[in-house]
Amino acid sequence: xxxxxxxxxxxxxxxxxxxxxxxxxxxxxxxxxxxxxxxxxxxxxxxxxxxxxxxxxxxxxxxxxxxxxxxxxxxxxxxxxxxxxxxxxxxxxxxxxxxxxxxxxxxxxxxxxxxxxxxxxxxxxxxxxxxxxxxxxxxxxxxxxxxxxxxxxxxxxxxxxxxxxxxxxxxxxxxxxxxxxxxxxxxxxxxxxxxxxxxxx
Numbered sequence: 001x002x003x004x005x006x007x008x009x010x011x012x013x014x015x016x017x018x019x020x021x022x023x024x025x026x027x028x029x030x031x032x033x034x035x036x037x038x039x040x041x042x043x044x045x046x047x048x049x050x051x052x053x054x055x056x057x058x059x060x061x062x063x064x065x066x067x068x069x070x071x072x073x074x075x076x077x078x079x080x081x082x083x084x085x086x087x088x089x090x091x092x093x094x095x096x097x098x099x100x101x102x103x104x105x106x107x108x109x110x111x112x113x114x115x116x117x118x119x120x121x122x123x124x125x126x127x128x129x130x131x132x133x134x135x136x137x138x139x140x141x142x143x144x145x146x147x148x149x150x151x152x153x154x155x156x157x158x159x160x161x162x163x164x165x166x167x168x169x170x171x172x173x174x175x176x177x178x179x180x181x182x183x184x185x186x187x188x189x190x191x192x193x194x195x196x197x198x199x200x201x
Contacts, residue, residue, distance in 0.1 A: 112193075
């Protein structure tokens with residue numbers, strides 16, 4: 001799968017196997033996929049869970065059109081909240097506060113944000129491309145902890161740059177894989193965190 005920017009295939013190679021492992025044991029839960037979009041990494045959860053998809057735009061996976069900063073759900077109604085590529089398009093305090101509110105005590109948050117340490121994101125910020133915010137690992141850890149969560153797992157990965165042209169993109173995939181192996185843990189494209197709700201905020 002490859003979008004117009006050409007990063008999808010590499011992103012899929014790096015992250016899809018990772019999320020398939022993470023979500024393989026998520027069965028029979030009430031899940032909120034916040035900012036679900038086209039559910040690129042989460043569609044596997046729809047049939048085996050009580051799945052709710054929240055987004056501002058209608059897609060086949062959206063069950064409720066709404067804003068992540070003001071979610072249309074009752075307190076503590078979900079066992080798991082997934083927010084992949086959401087926080088860079090929304091206010092982090094409002095969004096994380098709402099996630100905390102709708103997640104039951106002991107529930108799980110899986111969240112992924114762009115890594116500020118990746119040089120690609122410095123360039124994209126300079127030209128105003130993509131979401132409104134990028135985060136360092138330390139900054140994200142503070143956000144998560146300050147909003148009532150205990151972090152269980154953090155992964156940084158996906159070192160890459162945009163390369164124009166499909167053939168050139170294909171040629172660069174092995175290089176990005178090597179760079180990800182050596183630089184991904186500090187300068188990867190994205191930061192993924194798995195956290196548990198331990199207090200109401």
